[in-house]
Amino acid sequence: MRILLVQTSFLGDTILSTPVIAAIKNLFPHAELWMMTTPLSADLVRRDPLLAGVIRMDKRDRDAGLSGLLRMSRRLKSMAFDRVYSLHRSYRTSLLLWLARIPLRIGCRDAKGSFFYHRLKARDLTQHDVMRNLSILSGECEIDQAFAQMRLFPPNATEVNAELKHALPPVGRYAVLVPGSAWRTKMWHWEGYREVARYLLDRKIGVVILGGASEKAVCDQVARNLDVVNLAGCGTISEALFVMQHACVVVCNDSMALHMASALKIPTAVIFCATSPAFGYGPWQNRATVIEKKELPCKPCRRHGSLRCPTGTEACMRGPDASAVIDAVRQLMGR
Incomplete structure (x- = not known):
């Protein structure tokens, strides 16, 4: 058959x-x-x-x-x-x-x-x-x-670009930050990601930023003048899998990165902006903390987010305080 x-x-x-x-x-x-x-x-x-x-x-x-x-x-x-x-x-x-x-x-x-x-x-x-x-x-x-187990099979080291491998911090000693999304209203403000990156770097935890070519601009904003490895717009989906499987924690929006981290069982701090985990797209079978501003009357506005805020306030995108995300990261890393 x-x-x-x-x-x-x-x-x-x-x-x-x-x-x-x-x-x-x-x-x-x-x-x-x-x-x-x-x-x-x-x-x-x-x-x-x-x-x-x-x-x-x-x-x-x-x-x-x-x-x-x-x-x-x-x-x-x-x-x-x-x-x-x-x-x-x-x-x-x-x-x-x-x-x-x-x-x-x-x-x-x-x-x-x-x-x-x-x-x-x-x-x-x-x-x-x-x-x-x-x-x-x-x-x-x-x-x-x-x-109910998601299935992902990262490439082995021989399949990955040598320059990418050499750029990575030691295995298990870095966090992956994914600031982008296909939908703008799913994206937590880039200043928040910078604060999280600074927190990690101050504690000698490496930071790797992942994102597609369309997300390079926001990833560059997060990475500017910080000692991070910015892989936005570089490499393949397979190489993103390789990078993420060796991370100690992932910080991301409600996006593909969340589901990749769930499948690889990487502890995850996920920020839900315009959407809600109640729609059925939250973390799955991995240690994870959801951070969102729940009291907004306009949230959630759409099941999959949108390209612009319908109220013009972007309140959900700026809502979660960086300290809440940092606290989630600290607990997920057991520090």
Whole structure:
């Protein structure tokens, strides 16, 4: 049997989907399991020993538009999958899997184009997203904590750029700060991150700053004139995994970095600005402290944040005091 698992959303969503890999293999131990995801997310899952392979769907470039949709549907059809589990709920994904003529298509009840699926599974929005993803297998196996472990496999040292390795502080003697996010209203103010960095440096704890190319400006603000290793805009997702797995603590926003730290079981201080962990995207199975300003009448404003503050005050982004974050970091490090 050949099975396809689909998740083509954000990087964090891919990490939150990884428990489904082990759950499917437990259900069908002899099946050949493939995963379809974005080119960036492919770097997160390509080392998983339970996957036979990863299909990269570049929906913003090569696989965009009608021609890209048809080309990908032909590719999936040629691979002769017997069934597909789709965690992605877009109309485009539903149509793609129907065009691929996969004999058994299983999707979420709240998916757009749900009529393209043979079976629909309900998601309990009161649960953490890890458990919501596992519900795609409800009725086929028992959904419990046994399958709730997120799966990430960092590269070994030989796969990592030598200059990056030499730039890092000693293993276990540095903190990772991730000030950016895809959504601006999820980003705690950069001055706060600078205060946290100073606190750590004063105590001889190294500081490594991670972020994508689009987050380089805010990371540069945090790093300015501080003795930190600023890797923003450098390296790959795999190298970010390598860096984070050796950290003693992570400080980040409600972003992909939170889920990466949860999967790697790194103690984490996470700042929730416009969003809320009540939406099901909080820390999972690692030592973590959530810091947020709860008394704001406008918070949370959106499930996934937005590019600008709807009230213009940015109160949630500036709300948590740096001392609260520093105190969380101190306790997480046992100091």
